[in-house]
Amino acid sequence: MKRRLAATLVVAGLALGACSPSTSTPASTASNGGPRTGALKVWLFEEPNRAPKDAVVKDAIAEFTAAHPNTSVDVAYIAVDTRSARFKGAFNDPASAPDVVEYGNTDLPEYAEAGGLADLGPVVSGWSEGADLGADAKATATYRNTLLGVPWYLGVRALYYRTDVFTELGLKPPTSEAELTATARTIHAKKPAMVGIAAGGKYTFGALPFIWANGGDITSISSPQSRAGLTAYTDLIKPDICPAPQCADLTGGKTVDLFAAGKAGMAILGNFNRGAVDAGVAKGKYAVVPLPGSTPGSVAPAFAGGNNLGIMKNSKRPALAADFLTLLASKKYQAKMYDAMGNLPTLNSARSDVATKDPFLKPFLDTIKAGTKFVPLNPGWGKIDAQAVLPTMIQKVATGKATVDQATDEAAKQISAALTS
Amino acid sequence: MAVGVDLVFRQAQVSGGQPTRFVGADNYTRLFDDPQFWSVLVATVLFAAACVLATLAVGAGLAVLLTRASRWPRLALSLAAMAAWAVPAISGSTVWMFLFDTDLGLVNQVLGLDGYNWTYDRYTAFALVGAVVVWHSFPFVMVTLYAGIEAIPKSTLEAAAIDGASTWRTFWRIMVPILRPLLAIVVIQSIIWDFKVFTQIYVMTAGGGIAGQNLTLNVWAYQQAFAASEYGLGSAIGVVMMLILLVVTLLYLRTLKRSGEPL
Numbered sequence: 001m002k003r004r005l006a007a008t009l010v011v012a013g014l015a016l017g018a019c020s021p022s023t024s025t026p027a028s029t030a031s032n033g034g035p036r037t038g039a040l041k042v043w044l045f046e047e048p049n050r051a052p053k054d055a056v057v058k059d060a061i062a063e064f065t066a067a068h069p070n071t072s073v074d075v076a077y078i079a080v081d082t083r084s085a086r087f088k089g090a091f092n093d094p095a096s097a098p099d100v101v102e103y104g105n106t107d108l109p110e111y112a113e114a115g116g117l118a119d120l121g122p123v124v125s126g127w128s129e130g131a132d133l134g135a136d137a138k139a140t141a142t143y144r145n146t147l148l149g150v151p152w153y154l155g156v157r158a159l160y161y162r163t164d165v166f167t168e169l170g171l172k173p174p175t176s177e178a179e180l181t182a183t184a185r186t187i188h189a190k191k192p193a194m195v196g197i198a199a200g201g202k203y204t205f206g207a208l209p210f211i212w213a214n215g216g217d218i219t220s221i222s223s224p225q226s227r228a229g230l231t232a233y234t235d236l237i238k239p240d241i242c243p244a245p246q247c248a249d250l251t252g253g254k255t256v257d258l259f260a261a262g263k264a265g266m267a268i269l270g271n272f273n274r275g276a277v278d279a280g281v282a283k284g285k286y287a288v289v290p291l292p293g294s295t296p297g298s299v300a301p302a303f304a305g306g307n308n309l310g311i312m313k314n315s316k317r318p319a320l321a322a323d324f325l326t327l328l329a330s331k332k333y334q335a336k337m338y339d340a341m342g343n344l345p346t347l348n349s350a351r352s353d354v355a356t357k358d359p360f361l362k363p364f365l366d367t368i369k370a371g372t373k374f375v376p377l378n379p380g381w382g383k384i385d386a387q388a389v390l391p392t393m394i395q396k397v398a399t400g401k402a403t404v405d406q407a408t409d410e411a412a413k414q415i416s417a418a419l420t421s
Numbered sequence: 422m423a424v425g426v427d428l429v430f431r432q433a434q435v436s437g438g439q440p441t442r443f444v445g446a447d448n449y450t451r452l453f454d455d456p457q458f459w460s461v462l463v464a465t466v467l468f469a470a471a472c473v474l475a476t477l478a479v480g481a482g483l484a485v486l487l488t489r490a491s492r493w494p495r496l497a498l499s500l501a502a503m504a505a506w507a508v509p510a511i512s513g514s515t516v517w518m519f520l521f522d523t524d525l526g527l528v529n530q531v532l533g534l535d536g537y538n539w540t541y542d543r544y545t546a547f548a549l550v551g552a553v554v555v556w557h558s559f560p561f562v563m564v565t566l567y568a569g570i571e572a573i574p575k576s577t578l579e580a581a582a583i584d585g586a587s588t589w590r591t592f593w594r595i596m597v598p599i600l601r602p603l604l605a606i607v608v609i610q611s612i613i614w615d616f617k618v619f620t621q622i623y624v625m626t627a628g629g630g631i632a633g634q635n636l637t638l639n640v641w642a643y644q645q646a647f648a649a650s651e652y653g654l655g656s657a658i659g660v661v662m663m664l665i666l667l668v669v670t671l672l673y674l675r676t677l678k679r680s681g682e683p684l
Contacts, residue, residue, distance in 0.1 A: 245537075249540070387648070392633055395632035
């Protein structure tokens with residue numbers, strides 16, 4: 001009886017196996033066609049403090065729907081942690097796919113390889129403000145000669161520090177990695193309720209500058225230089241600076257919360273985190289300097305992050321989507337987004353406007369001037385990120401589950417497998 | 422599952438328009454060569470076994486308690502159990518996380534453990550998640566066994582009582598044999614549920630804990646398939662899980678049959 005049941009199950013399984021998932025054949029470029037009315041679905045990233053972003057987007061929607069009768073715009077804010085699965089789902093299921101999406105520039109190769117994004121070349125060449133977009137900016141949204149996004153904002157990270165705490169303890173902003181560690185140790189020793197520096201075990205872009213500053217890189221993660229950088233970073237996740245039970249599981253977003261809540265003396269945060277910090281108790285009590293490098297006086301190379309706006313190949317209203325995208329990426333809304341979130345504009349004229357009127361930007365522009373780095377422009381990077389290869393490496397060292405050598409060897413194996421597959 | 426059987430032999434592409442290609446048993450050899458697979462498998466089996474035992478113990482204990490409690494306590498216990506049962510796994514896990522939050526959680530404040538991180542150590546993290554899994558699944562065991570105990574003829578229990586059998590002895594010698602078919606159902610159900618546990622781990626340990634220390638097969642399969650686009654590898658893990666469950670279930674049914682109880 002049971003044997004018969006098992007046999008039936010297997011047969012049913014084989015029969016079902018004949019149905020494979022279908023692949024879609026979407027429109028080629030974003031500019032042609034689609035209905036010009038109806039609801040536009042937009043995905044933007046969730047932020048540690050979303051309210052100001054939401055307000056600017058609402059303004060844009062009001063302007064857009066006034067100019068385009070019989071349309072509406074539904075915005076969904078998606079969590080950065082789970083974006084990979086969400087995008088993959090949207091590529092596979094045209095019915096539930098959004099039209100306009102915000103995505104990180106590091107995700108570009110993966111999405112491009114998956115064939116999920118529409119070619120925006122014609123949209124940008126037909127857009128009055130398109131020429132204001134620098135070639136460098138366009139390059140970060142181009143994969144194999146196809147423009148698959150409009151850079152929406154740039155982001156670089158630098159060292160935020162609490163001016164009140166530094167004054168009280170008689171500290172100076174650190175100018176080298178060794179000074180940074182010593183300063184962080186002093187803060188935690190004198191103020192045990194505060195971590196010296198918010199160093200998260202899952203904060204990849206906080207750790208990478210240390211690896212780059214020591215001459216290492218992601219593609220050579222097991223080199224002596226990379227190991228020195230990893231050691232410098234994981235030395236911060238120690239009981240005398242940022243205790244592992246509290247810090248080993250912190251993401252970049254959580255370090256923002258920690259600093260904003262006044263529980264960290266320093267943190268490696270982006271210019272785009274200013275809104276979130278100002279919403280917390282740290283408001284008005286902090287300043288920013290470039291993150292120091294390994295040699296005194298040097299600047300650690302920052303990660304050249306940024307987000308693009310793109311249109312999904314599966315979009316049913318590509319022309320309407322292009323209109324909304326160019327509105328959101330226009331100088332007017334980039335400037336508004338800077339005021340709301342501190343997002344560095346990608347349009348040259350907008351960026352020079354904000355740089356002259358806001359001295360807050362100086363450390364970030366200095367960091368850019370000192371040289372930035374990027375993750376490997378390879379679809380394998382998405383896999384490295386999604387498999388949490390680097391956070392796992394950092395966490396293993398920080399919690400003492402592996403030595404620096406073991407952890408980097410293991411990570412190197414996974415990285416080379418992902419980049420060559 | 423059937424699509425999975427098909428997928429494991431191919432390298433799927435996400436709507437890239439490229440056809441899948443046949444990779445033979447590649448996904449399986451990669452899986453079995455991966456030391457992480459074996460450590461996750463061991464963790465999953467031990468975690469599921471602990472959860473099943475705890476669920477059965479709690480469920481059976483409370484079922485016996487229900488038969489002996491008077492009306493109002495019985496009603497209160499049933500309502501509490503039903504509420505735990507009715508809570509969706511994701512909201513239940515989230516509420517437990519609030520309770521056990523490192524800085525602001527009620528548990529830490531009551532116990533005076535301010536700043537204690539329950540998910541930092543591998544075993545306390547598994548214990549916490551296991552408690553939530555048991556909390557979610559004991560009501561099914563309790564209600565099923567309660568119904569079974571109530572259906573035992575009163576005369577049998579009376580006869581045992583007249584012969585001077587203790588409660589403990591009555592439970593093992595009278596109730597358990599009569600309830601055997603029901604126990605088979607709850608044990609198999611519990612094994613299947615607890616082996617496949619996903620939501621609680623995913624929510625409470627933020628997708629597998631520090632450096633992946635709290636990964637179970639299901640969460641790992643999800644990460645491989647949907648986050649890292651290794652659909653083939655993810656399906657391979659799924660198929661391996663299904664085979665393990667099938668073997669466990671068949672073995673269990675066989676043992677029951679050997680012991681002479683018709684199902």
